[in-house]
Amino acid sequence: MIPKLRVARPTNDVAALRKFYIEALGMSELYAFVQHDGFDGLMVGHPQAPYHLEFTSQVGHVAARAPSPEHLLVLYYPELTAWEAAVARLRAHGYQPVPAHNPYWDRQGLTFEDPDGYRIVLQQAAWSL
Template identity: 35%
Template sequence: MFLRVARHTNDLERIVDFYVNILSFELLGDFQNHNNYDGVFIGKSGLDWHFEFTKSHEDANHTFDQDDVIVLYPKSIIDYDVLVSNVIHGNIPILTANNPFWNENGVMFMDPDGYRIVLSPLKAIINEIN
């Protein structure tokens, strides 16, 4: 199975900058004026998933609550530390999560559209499953 998480945005440039330069994803592709949408595909080469962000003449209307979270598990503690450092050096505020599990097992912050993201060391998911 392949997974694409598609989301509309008002600012593709800021989204690309955030996901590529802060979170170290790759710009896998893009398109312009496809049925009045511009868009980008962001992820990691060779994986079975990616994010698609689109922009059109209609404004994005995001509605979500504090527990709607994208959780990313870097493969190593070194990768985790680098990404957290990128967030801090990017002057992106660290948030207190509504769910205390994320405060104990990672850091939460928001992307340019206001979606919450958690970076959590891979050991946290291993501990959670076991």
């Protein structure tokens, strides 16, 4: 059995991340909670995917921005039309690509920064190892 992956991190603005990941990037809201042991949170992803992202905020706690431009999530889009649609959706919501710190990611993809400074690469390629 392959385990499922949850990537969790703090934020100061759950609503801004909801706009970025759900409205602009097209992920689904899988779960949200308010005041669960002092935390508000949002889980996003795709219902059939073996991963999801969790963002939490805590009253009185300030979350730092991304530590570096190399803190990336990379999403692979093997079909050009799906990649173009994802890029267009982000741009339509006011998000513009930023130059990748590692130029490799600019060859077949575009990098966008979320409201907390973390970067998402939309790679127009198939996943291969």
